[in-house]
Amino acid sequence: MGVLEKVAARPRVAKAKPQAPLPLDTILMDDCIAAMKSLPAKSIDMIFADPPYNLQLGGDLARPDGSQVDAVTDDWDKFDSFAAYDTFTKAWLKEARRILKDNGSIWVIGSYHNIFRVGTAIQDTGFWILNDIVWRKANPMPNFRGTRFTNAHETLIWASMGEKAKYTFNYRSMKTLNDELQMRSDWEFPICGGPERLKKDGHKVHPTQKPEALLYRVMLAASKPGDVILDPFFGTGTTGAVAKRLGRHWIGIEREGNYVEAAQERIEAALPLDESQLKTMQANTKKPPRVAFGQLVENGYLAPGTMLTDTKRRWRAVVGADGSLTCDTVSGSIHKVGSTVQNAPSCNGWTFWHIESEGALQPIDTLRQTYLLATQP
Amino acid sequence: MGVLEKVAARPRVAKAKPQAPLPLDTILMDDCIAAMKSLPAKSIDMIFADPPYNLQLGGDLARPDGSQVDAVTDDWDKFDSFAAYDTFTKAWLKEARRILKDNGSIWVIGSYHNIFRVGTAIQDTGFWILNDIVWRKANPMPNFRGTRFTNAHETLIWASMGEKAKYTFNYRSMKTLNDELQMRSDWEFPICGGPERLKKDGHKVHPTQKPEALLYRVMLAASKPGDVILDPFFGTGTTGAVAKRLGRHWIGIEREGNYVEAAQERIEAALPLDESQLKTMQANTKKPPRVAFGQLVENGYLAPGTMLTDTKRRWRAVVGADGSLTCDTVSGSIHKVGSTVQNAPSCNGWTFWHIESEGALQPIDTLRQTYLLATQP
DNA sequence: GTGGCTTGTGAATCCAGAG
């Protein structure tokens, strides 16, 4: 009999009960810590947790076109202080540790607002950090005001029960998934959108729904079929849906009724995985990396002060230390300066600008190729 | 006199002296905290710190009660170790905060072993995290045993002096450097190797020498020419070498004589960029002079009575002789009228309002550009 | 059908300066 048949077809909702048998494939509609207390010690194989980030947002934020950004303003993300957040974090981590098996492991995701406090608490609770993983967002929200770097990633921490504890790591699966190269600690996925994003009346059901591809890789890496995976901040049930697809048991804890309802429907509709889905999910990463002109300068492929020109030597421009180009009074990116001097709406600076090399002109695009060859595996 | 000439050609080594003037372009051969204590308050523009990663710090370590730890003979558990590391971290961060200017900022780099504790301490010290940055290593060391993910990144934290504090961020430089796209929070660089890697007798001088490209981007992003940049864990002086190249002053603190010696030679050999290239970088960051709408009217670029409209011709407004705009009963600045008619909290009138020109609509911002080009030297 | 254009939107600690 296959593993999948052991997973209940229809997700249940229950109130947490002390001393009950493990409520497999069930959503416990309750407070996260109270529900964990109802679970027996050393009963869970893996925990995936997406706790509140403790965002401390100021006023409203508008896009340059005037539209409003729909931010996270829910009550579940409100804490009075770092101290209050730390207390909360240590409390749920302590319960997490109690219910995890000795060879279990825990994953927690967060951003710079909370991840340092979470990581510290994980270490202080006695867990042993195995890796920190960076989820690079393919399509992050830009920084509208131009005041910081685009916040384009989130961080996951993966930890075992202790320095000497065993844990599951499916090394071969990860290597296969990554074209026979070891899986690295930086993963690129798009943010959750399209048909995967749960919506009701045209509005997103949950403000921070995670992409299934992310959970897929986490479970494939650190759990086995038939394992029990707990998500103490279940939300709309991404963890449950992926667990069902991958033949893992799951337990979700969620306080808010509308999230529970959405999660239930979603998991019920989830189908155990077939090959085609697997291929689709992983077929996203193979485009050649974009190279910015500034990288060539930063990495010494082109010295600041170098003179560039076009094929007909009509214009001469100097490379700046920041990857800018200056031609007469015009300064900016290679593309911008190219379009300005030609009075053209746009210009591909890579093919327009040339470098003198042994008497011959050569487009700077060849430098980019050289750089790509040198830096690609 | 240019900025560069103020930077001492030959790096000096000194013992930290209380009340001395700022020891620019000097390596202080001393304990990190003692040396920082010798520097005056609010005197540093930027700090870049690469503190020890592992928790076995030997002589640096003191227990929370202040007693010294002998890491060789003491058999302390990891909680003592974390506590000692936290004490050390908070101590140097406190001094860092004292000597930073109110509009300064701090960068700290670390890995999952220490970065969560550092990040927590940064927040607890009163700094305000602006971004966490991921350095993706193009060529990381593989995980030989196949027991975890390849540890392919390190994390930098960038923080200002407080939530409301000002700080330097050269948005335009970063955008230029990244081919006219906002710079993201994930940066890819190769690890330090090749001719850049300092070696002596065939062995690397320092185990964790950072690539210059990394420091280059950090300084280009968050400091200005002539700024004073402190590195309290100077090592072999990457911070100093890059600071010299970029026309920044630097101060390094390093206890070990062999590192100091290597850093000195290296910085002496580093070549600064010439004035023109630094000017280019500045030109990219300095904003063009503000042009009031009324100036366009005053100078005949736009006649009073001209009709303006938005892209979809939903509203029509008339230019007044005083540079005001009137749409129906609403009258005021181009921004105010734009926001009022749209019922929006704010509006950039320069891009919202358009003028009919040869049948096509054109934002009035192009008029401003024309005016700027005609009036700027 | 299809290709191009427009519109919408995502875990965001997102302004500066004058008065």
Next chain:
DNA sequence: ACTCTGGATTCACAAGCCA
């Protein structure tokens, strides 16, 4: 401290519309 105002700011995708 506060308010007010001028004006500077966005990228990758998905979905929908139209020619």
